[in-house]
Amino acid sequence: MSFEINQGDRVGIIGRNGAGKSTLLKILSRIVEPTTGRIRIKGRVASLLEVGTGFHPELTGRENVFLNGAILGMSKTEIQRKFDEIVAFAEIEKFLDTPVKRYSSGMYVRLAFAVAAHLEPEILIVDEVLAVGDASFQKKCLGKMENVSQEGRTVLFVSHNMAAMRALCSRALLMKKGHLRLDADIEDAIDNYLAEATTPGSSIVWDVSNAPKSSLIRFIEASILDERNQPTSQIDCRKGFSINVKYEVLKLIKNLRIGFFMQNSEGIPICGSTDFNSNRDSKTEPGVYLSRCSFPGYILNTGTYTIQLGADYTSSLANPVLTPFCLGFSIEDIEGHGAESHQLPGVLRPKLNWNFQELDTNKVYYFK
Numbered sequence: 001m002s003f004e005i006n007q008g009d010r011v012g013i014i015g016r017n018g019a020g021k022s023t024l025l026k027i028l029s030r031i032v033e034p035t036t037g038r039i040r041i042k043g044r045v046a047s048l049l050e051v052g053t054g055f056h057p058e059l060t061g062r063e064n065v066f067l068n069g070a071i072l073g074m075s076k077t078e079i080q081r082k083f084d085e086i087v088a089f090a091e092i093e094k095f096l097d098t099p100v101k102r103y104s105s106g107m108y109v110r111l112a113f114a115v116a117a118h119l120e121p122e123i124l125i126v127d128e129v130l131a132v133g134d135a136s137f138q139k140k141c142l143g144k145m146e147n148v149s150q151e152g153r154t155v156l157f158v159s160h161n162m163a164a165m166r167a168l169c170s171r172a173l174l175m176k177k178g179h180l181r182l183d184a185d186i187e188d189a190i191d192n193y194l195a196e197a198t199t200p201g202s203s204i205v206w207d208v209s210n211a212p213k214s215s216l217i218r219f220i221e222a223s224i225l226d227e228r229n230q231p232t233s234q235i236d237c238r239k240g241f242s243i244n245v246k247y248e249v250l251k252l253i254k255n256l257r258i259g260f261f262m263q264n265s266e267g268i269p270i271c272g273s274t275d276f277n278s279n280r281d282s283k284t285e286p287g288v289y290l291s292r293c294s295f296p297g298y299i300l301n302t303g304t305y306t307i308q309l310g311a312d313y314t315s316s317l318a319n320p321v322l323t324p325f326c327l328g329f330s331i332e333d334i335e336g337h338g339a340e341s342h343q344l345p346g347v348l349r350p351k352l353n354w355n356f357q358e359l360d361t362n363k364v365y366y367f368k
Contacts, residue, residue, distance in 0.1 A: 003173060003183050005156070007043075007122075010149045012165040012186060013158045014193050015175035021158045024175065025049055025125050028156065043122025043154070046072060048112050057101035061092060061111055064100055068115045082118050089144070090114035091137075110137060117144050123154045142168050162190050162266035194265055199304055199328035202233040212323045216253050217311050219321070220246040220288070224307075224329045237302065237333050237349055242294045245309055249284050255314040256284045258291040263325070265304040270347055298351035301344060302333040 005011055013021045026032045027039060029047040055064045065086055069079035087093055090110040092103075100108065116124060124145065145155050145168055159165055165172065165186060172189035174182040182192055203223035206212070212219045222245045226232040235241050243260055259274030275291045307327040312320035333349070359365060 003180060005154060007154055008149055008152045009171065010145070010155045010157070010169045012169035012172040012189070013156060013175060014160075014162075014165065014172050014189060015181075018177075019175040020178040021175050022049065022127055023178070025127055025156065025158060029125055041123065044072060044120075045123045045125060046116040046119060046121035047125040047127075048109075048116045049125070049127045055100050055108070055112065058099055060099055061090075061096045061103070064111070065115055069119050072119050072121060074119055079119070082120070086111075086114045086118045089118065089140070106137075113141055113144075117141075117148060121153065123156070124148055125156045127158045128160065138164070160267040162194070163268050165190065190266075199233075199265075199330075200306055200326050202231045202327065202329055204326045212309075212321050214311075214319075214321050216249065216251050216313065217256070217321055218248045218250060219309065219311075219323060220248055222246065222309055222323075222327055224327055233329050235329055235331050236297075237300070237331050238297045240294060240296045241329070242292050243307060243327070245291045246288065247291070247311065248288050249286050251286060253284045253313045255282055256280065256311065257313065258311050259309070260293065261308045261310070262305055263308075264347065265306075268347070270300075270305065298349060300331045301347055301349035302331050303347075304328065304330045 013024065015021050023032070025047065026049065027034050028041065029045055029049065030041075031047075031049075056067060059067060065083060066076065066079055069076075069082075087096060090107075090113075092107055092111055095103065095107065100111070103111070113126070116126070126141075126145065142164060145157065149155050155168070157165070157168055169186050172182075172184065172186050173180055174184070174189050174193055176196075182189055184192070203221065205221040206219055208218070222243070223231050224233065224235075225242050225244055226235065227239050227241070229242075232241065245258055245260075247258065249256070255276075257274040257276045259272060259276075261272040262270040264270055273293055275293070278291075305328065306325040308325045309323040309327075310320045331349075333344070
């Protein structure tokens with residue numbers, strides 16, 4: 001693996017899970033040593049690799065700002081000059097003097113990114129950790145990273161969200177099994193990444209040894225079924241389909257929720273749902289159950305989608321039982337649009353009701 005990144009470059013690092021992206025960032029951040037080869041870095045590096053990186057849990061948010069600044073080699077005066085800007089960006093003024101061990105993961109990330117981006121590093125390295133934040137904060141972070149690069153500083157960014165990659169980066173490194181497979185402009189790199197992506201099948205069965213589980217619940221199987229209740233990986237856009245999840249409750253559970261999260265081939269979140277408002281009782285006795293979520297036709301646009309399943313309950317909302325993205329399917333637009341059967345833009349493909357009428361130009365009409 002050999003590559004060179006120049007001052008002011010905005011470079012994305014993409015690849016499947018386990019490709020070596022985070023390991024590369026740890027090497028560039030000088031957290032771990034490479035087993036072979038060497039790296040040469042000119043400039044001060046600020047890294048945001050995982051929630052809580054560089055924070056001391058017993059110190060307050062205010063104290064951690066000064067601690068991080070000191071680690072970056074900044075003087076107290078320099079940190080004070082940036083302090084108000086950091087706090088305003090992180091939007092945690094009310095919790096500034098609270099020990100960070102009491103922060104939520106979102107608050108951690110807000111403050112950690114604000115510190116990393118505002119204490120003027122020459123090189124800013126950001127891993128997928130931004131996914132913890134809400135959509136508006138992610139958008140603000142992308143804008144800040146773009147401003148950082150325009151100031152002549154370098155940004156390295158890892159994400160599975162290809163829309164975010166396109167918005168920020170002009171170049172990308174495609175990783176595979178610890179090797180650099182491609183160093184190209186962002187569009188070529190993303191095209192290669194998506195072309196070699198493998199989509200999960202329309203059904204999966206877990207055995208006891210590898211099933212996602214806790215002491216209270218175990219996933220058994222899941223599938224995508226068409227309108228005839230047959231497993232399918234290709235769905236006519238006009239037809240409905242369902243997500244079916246079979247699981248075993250091992251001990252009595254209070255307020256159990258079974259749900260899913262869906263994303264498209266570029267890692268963009270599409271939707272999610274739980275069965276919380278279904279006919280389930282507040283207490284679920286031990287036994288085997290099936291939860292089913294039905295989609296109508298004319299809802300998703302042409303494309304490939306993957307699904308992650310999850311379960312949580314009152315006693316452990318913070319630690320849900322999650323599967324990987326284990327189900328996959330594609331939506332086929334059978335109808336087409338226009339003379340060349342163009343695909344409609346966007347993620348959704350609703351069939352909406354329209355009507356029209358010829359108006360008498362001598363009358364006045366009011367829309368209701």
